[in-house]
Amino acid sequence: MKRLTHITSLIAAILVAATFTGCIKNDIPYPRIQANFLTFKVKGEVSPAVIDSTTRVINVALGENVDIYSVTVEDFTVTPGAEVEAGVLDRPVDMSRPVAVMLKIYQEYWWVIKATQNIERYFNVAGQIGSSVIDVPARRVIVTLPEGTNLGALKVTSMKLGPEGSTVTPDISGTTISLRAPLELTVTNHGREEIWTIYAEETASTVTTVRADAWTRVAWVYGQAQEGKNNGIEYRRADTQQWTRVPASWITANGGSITARIINLDPETEYAARAYSDEEYAAEVVFTTGPEVQVPNANFEYWWLNGKIWNPWQENGDQYWDTGNKGATTLGPSNSVPTDDTPTGTGRAAMLETKFVGIGSLGKIAAGNIFAGYYVRTDGTNGILSFGRPFTQRPTKLRGWLKYNCADISHTSAGFENLKGQPDTCIVWSALIDSDQPCEIRTNPKNRKLFNPDDDDVIAYGNIQYGRSVDNYIQFEFEYDYKSTQRVPNYILIVASASKYGDYFTGGNGSVLYLDDIELIYDY
Numbered sequence: 457m458k459r460l461t462h463i464t465s466l467i468a469a470i471l472v473a474a475t476f477t478g479c480i481k482n483d484i485p486y487p488r489i490q491a492n493f494l495t496f497k498v499k500g501e502v503s504p505a506v507i508d509s510t511t512r513v514i515n516v517a518l519g520e521n522v523d524i525y526s527v528t529v530e531d532f533t534v535t536p537g538a539e540v541e542a543g544v545l546d547r548p549v550d551m552s553r554p555v556a557v558m559l560k561i562y563q564e565y566w567w568v569i570k571a572t573q574n575i576e577r578y579f580n581v582a583g584q585i586g587s588s589v590i591d592v593p594a595r596r597v598i599v600t601l602p603e604g605t606n607l608g609a610l611k612v613t614s615m616k617l618g619p620e621g622s623t624v625t626p627d628i629s630g631t632t633i634s635l636r637a638p639l640e641l642t643v644t645n646h647g648r649e650e651i652w653t654i655y656a657e658e659t660a661s662t663v664t665t666v667r668a669d670a671w672t673r674v675a676w677v678y679g680q681a682q683e684g685k686n687n688g689i690e691y692r693r694a695d696t697q698q699w700t701r702v703p704a705s706w707i708t709a710n711g712g713s714i715t716a717r718i719i720n721l722d723p724e725t726e727y728a729a730r731a732y733s734d735e736e737y738a739a740e741v742v743f744t745t746g747p748e749v750q751v752p753n754a755n756f757e758y759w760w761l762n763g764k765i766w767n768p769w770q771e772n773g774d775q776y777w778d779t780g781n782k783g784a785t786t787l788g789p790s791n792s793v794p795t796d797d798t799p800t801g802t803g804r805a806a807m808l809e810t811k812f813v814g815i816g817s818l819g820k821i822a823a824g825n826i827f828a829g830y831y832v833r834t835d836g837t838n839g840i841l842s843f844g845r846p847f848t849q850r851p852t853k854l855r856g857w858l859k860y861n862c863a864d865i866s867h868t869s870a871g872f873e874n875l876k877g878q879p880d881t882c883i884v885w886s887a888l889i890d891s892d893q894p895c896e897i898r899t900n901p902k903n904r905k906l907f908n909p910d911d912d913d914v915i916a917y918g919n920i921q922y923g924r925s926v927d928n929y930i931q932f933e934f935e936y937d938y939k940s941t942q943r944v945p946n947y948i949l950i951v952a953s954a955s956k957y958g959d960y961f962t963g964g965n966g967s968v969l970y971l972d973d974i975e976l977i978y979d980y
Contacts, residue, residue: 521619581613663731883952
């Protein structure tokens with residue numbers, strides 16, 4: 457009887473509460489979930505869009521033949537439940553300047569879409585010195601010629617001032633023109649016209665050594681001379697007077713511009729170089745090559761176990777490498793560990809395994825990885841990482857040893873569903889950056905921020921990938937692709953993962969990458 461009375465009282469209390477529900481103000485705040493773009497694809501892109509959920513910026517790279525003023529968005533996905541501002545992406549978008557798009561899921565979040573379009577432009581006339589200056593914002597071209605040149609009779613040898621498919625009026629390619637006064641040309645592309653102006657200037661110097669960019673065993677020397685003559689670069693050690701002419705196979709000429717890649721130099725040695733044109737020599741420039749520097753513990757000999765977290769450095773020693781083990785061990789054991797399975801049969805190597813960590817459906821795929829940098833902290837079950845260690849040299853290649861057990865992709869995330877069942881892919885990559893600080897990586901989809909090789913602060917990048925099993929150790933090697941020979945890095949990034957798309961929690965349970973003996977090469 458007491459139990460029945462208790463239940464009756466409870467029901468009555470619930471009914472009373474329900475009666476007054478309409479009179480009670482709802483002060484419970486909506487949940488704060490950032491609305492993100494997960495994938496983004498436009499027609500004519502030359503590489504996948506890079507989505508930065510931290511800054512809420514999408515970077516799109518367009519091909520030359522794309523009309524940047526009218527770009528078609530072919531497909532995109534967003535956080536489930538999010539809504540996209542109507543009328544922005546469902547028609548051609550003018551991406552000649554940043555585009556603001558609002559996503560909404562409880563709150564409003566503004567995103568910015570930025571497009572880049574690299575267009576090759578050039579303008580050359582016979583007998584000019586160096587390459588023409590192409591000033592895109594001002595739409596002008598400056599041609600440098602020797603003093604005394606007949607500016608009224610210049611033959612145009614090559615010309616391209618607009619994107620692929622553009623027309624130029626008048627069409628002067630291959631004709632003889634006068635530059636005694638500035639010459640205006642109309643460049644038409646996708647129905648829009650631009651007025652370009654061609655100028656000529658004269659100089660008394662017909663050969664110049666512009667500069668030398670010294671690396672370690674390589675130097676890049678730049679010169680300018682009159683096009684059509686016997687032009688080149690020669691060099692010597694500063695402690696000798698014997699000049700050596702750079703072989704033609706080491707030189708790239710673009711009109712009167714000369715670029716020499718001098719190889720097989722000695723580290724930490726002073727040299728001199730100069731440009732020549734027929735029998736005329738330019739002033740020499742002096743440069744000093746850098747040291748050969750290797751990264752610490754690149755043979756992965758040193759590890760120590762802290763609880764269940766394996767760390768790739770000596771206990772109480774200096775840390776250079778780290779792994780995602782601090783994140784993986786929130787749901788399971790370390791998946792980046794030492795192994796005595798090495799190329800030589802002695803010492804240790806790194807064994808990086810992609811595993812599903814957790815119980816049942818409560819968990820996620822964790823890609824085995826190792827990187828130069830350190831694990832900052834765990835965000836839920838996601839990682840915040842710092843990629844990069846101080847470094848100021850310019851290697852040409854990265855070499856190492858690996859073997860790989862390739863499993864089929866068993867787990868995917870939004871935007872990668874089509875990869876399920878396909879062979880997994882391991883990756884080793886490296887980059888040199890000149891930013892003021894290391895590269896922060898966030899794997900949480902709510903504020904994801906990943907490395908982008910096309911970022912402005914990336915000087916050089918290279919990688920190697922295998923989408924199949926490699927049963928026995930092989931030596932691998934890849935070159936750094938430099939954007940500039942002049943820029944000096946502040947940091948080096950070296951990253952290896954058993955699953956290429958591990959940052960997106962996509963990979964094959966059981967993929968294992970063995971890695972050993974990383975080495976930086978400084979010559980070609």
